[in-house]
Amino acid sequence: MTPRGIRADEDAEDLYIEEALALVKDDTGHRPPADPVPAPAATARTEQPNSEPGPRHGGGHHRATAWPEARETAARAARDASRAARRAPATVPLDAALGLTLAAPLTALTDLPSFDTSAMDGWAIAGPGPWSVREEGREGREGGEGREGRAGAAAGVLAGHGETAALTDGEAVRIATGARVPPDTTAVLRSEHGRWDPQGRLHATREIQPGQDIRSRGQECRNGDRLLAAGTLVTPAVLGLAAAAGYDTVTAVPRPRVEVFVLGDELLTQGLPHDGLIRDALGPLLPPWLRALGADVVALRRLGDDAKALHKALTASAADLVITTGGTAAGPVDHVHPTLERLGAELLVDGVKVRPGHPMLLARTKEDQHLVGLPGNPLAAVSGLLTLAEPLLRTLAARPAPEPYTLALKEAVQGHPYDTRLIPVVLRGDQAVPLRYHGPAMLRGMAAADAVAVVPPGGTRAGQEAELLDLPWAAAGIEVCFT
Ligand SMILES: Nc1nc2c(c(=O)[nH]1)N[C@H]1C(S)=C(S)[C@@H](COP(=O)(O)OP(=O)(O)OC[C@H]3O[C@@H](n4cnc5c(N)ncnc54)[C@H](O)[C@@H]3O)O[C@H]1N2
Numbered sequence: 485m486t487p488r489g490i491r492a493d494e495d496a497e498d499l500y501i502e503e504a505l506a507l508v509k510d511d512t513g514h515r516p517p518a519d520p521v522p523a524p525a526a527t528a529r530t531e532q533p534n535s536e537p538g539p540r541h542g543g544g545h546h547r548a549t550a551w552p553e554a555r556e557t558a559a560r561a562a563r564d565a566s567r568a569a570r571r572a573p574a575t576v577p578l579d580a581a582l583g584l585t586l587a588a589p590l591t592a593l594t595d596l597p598s599f600d601t602s603a604m605d606g607w608a609i610a611g612p613g614p615w616s617v618r619e620e621g622r623e624g625r626e627g628g629e630g631r632e633g634r635a636g637a638a639a640g641v642l643a644g645h646g647e648t649a650a651l652t653d654g655e656a657v658r659i660a661t662g663a664r665v666p667p668d669t670t671a672v673l674r675s676e677h678g679r680w681d682p683q684g685r686l687h688a689t690r691e692i693q694p695g696q697d698i699r700s701r702g703q704e705c706r707n708g709d710r711l712l713a714a715g716t717l718v719t720p721a722v723l724g725l726a727a728a729a730g731y732d733t734v735t736a737v738p739r740p741r742v743e744v745f746v747l748g749d750e751l752l753t754q755g756l757p758h759d760g761l762i763r764d765a766l767g768p769l770l771p772p773w774l775r776a777l778g779a780d781v782v783a784l785r786r787l788g789d790d791a792k793a794l795h796k797a798l799t800a801s802a803a804d805l806v807i808t809t810g811g812t813a814a815g816p817v818d819h820v821h822p823t824l825e826r827l828g829a830e831l832l833v834d835g836v837k838v839r840p841g842h843p844m845l846l847a848r849t850k851e852d853q854h855l856v857g858l859p860g861n862p863l864a865a866v867s868g869l870l871t872l873a874e875p876l877l878r879t880l881a882a883r884p885a886p887e888p889y890t891l892a893l894k895e896a897v898q899g900h901p902y903d904t905r906l907i908p909v910v911l912r913g914d915q916a917v918p919l920r921y922h923g924p925a926m927l928r929g930m931a932a933a934d935a936v937a938v939v940p941p942g943g944t945r946a947g948q949e950a951e952l953l954d955l956p957w958a959a960a961g962i963e964v965c966f967t
């Protein structure tokens with residue numbers, strides 16, 4: 485799949501990766517505006533050093549960014565970071581390239597087919613029939629379909645054999661699909677279209693055209709032909725084509741490296757909840773989901789509610805993106821904002837007008853590093869993943885933006901007065917059915933969902949169209965997108 489906006493005629497040999505990034509569509513499916521809507525940037529370091537942090541994040545909306553704008557800001561932040569980091573394209577073995585984006589065009593390293601090939605099992609024939617059949621090749625299988633079906637007959641020219649002697653007019657040789665046809669072959673006669681006369685000569689039971697059932701060399705491509713443009717997503721079919729065309733590796737945009745810091749002293753990694761402690765739902769959820777979004781999850785660390793540990797981990801991180809979970813609100817152990825202030829990070833998004841998940845945030849922690857702070861409530865964290873991490877990672881990975889699409893909602897969904905709502909849905913025919921159990925702390929609805937409906941402020945009536953965000957497993961199947 486080539487993202488719209490990549491010019492197929494472009495000489496992409498020197499298409500540096502940041503140009504590839506700039507060409508990839510933004511969220512809306514349009515080119516980014518020349519002067520994009522400014523993010524309501526709240527710069528942590530501009531605050532007075534001695535000022536009280538105040539109840540900034542306790543539901544206050546003074547800095548919250550509208551949902552569509554938050555997504556654009558995340559994508560734009562990734563474009564800026566890619567330029568700053570000048571992330572070099574990587575040479576990646578084919579078995580590690582699935583899901584990456586080509587950073588250079590795929591150019592055929594050979595003709596395909598690389599020799600004139602028989603398209604059928606039968607006989608290579610020269611000139612008009614009848615033909616005398618040349619015995620060639622090792623002995624056929626016991627009881628195999630040798631001449632006249634007799635056991636031990638010559639197998640003829642098989643796939644994988646080297647060049648054979650030219651045919652002369654009136655001569656034929658048994659040949660298998662995929663074998664190289666001998667020089668001076670006129671056509672291939674399919675085995676079901678041949679018959680023997682009593683003298684042991686081969687006849688055609690129907691008329692055959694010159695060149696019939698021969699795949700001629702270079703039919704699909706010539707050595708040096710451009711097969712795919714830079715910016716193409718590496719799918720299983722692309723891997724197959726690359727292998728056929730002679731590649732052992734491809735040049736691709738490397739996966740952005742992501743570190744996940746799970747915050748919270750109350751989290752257990754096994755067993756039943758007890759004594760106020762609960763299971764960590766985000767540790768298992770985030771790494772495979774982030775990988776499906778194009779990330780290389782280099783580490784997942786559980787840091788408790790320890791401001792010092794968070795500061796140390798953030799300072800040490802060399803990831804392109806750090807994701808934290810929890811600690812975004814204004815509680816006594818919510819350390820994300822104070823730590824970002826201490827680091828002098830720039831808050832690009834400080835709260836989003838979306839439910840659930842409104843305390844989510846995006847900060848630039850280093851010139852080429854960002855942090856997405858996901859709220860601790862699990863569905864609120866998923867909302868942050870879809871709102872901020874998805875556009876950011878997709879852009880860093882130079883993946884094309886998904887085509888926006890809408891479906892009618894089977895039932896009305898009550899809207900928030902000012903904020904967008906994200907509601908898990910299942911897809912049934914041409915309708916999306918809203919699911920229950922979509923409270924911020926619940927995953928029950930999301931675990932059954934095919935997609936997420938975007939419900940604008942004010943709500944959506946039954947039968948009204950709503951924008952849908954696909955979930956990676958629904959779009960591509962679990963094996964394809966998560967491995
Ligand atoms: N005074 C106010 N308090 C809160 C507001 C508000 O507007 N005013 N907003 C609420 C909203 S909305 C959200 S969302 C949460 C965000 O909280 P934090 O990001 O600070 O997250 P925590 O307080 O650490 O945890 C919230 C909740 O989620 C549970 N949690 C945390 N991590 C995990 C995990 N890995 N797996 C499962 N559950 C997790 C945690 O135990 C809490 O129950 O703030 C509200 N507060």
Ligand code: MOO
Nearest residue numbers: 840841842864924
């Ligand atoms: O925004 Mo919170 O995420 O409703 O739980």
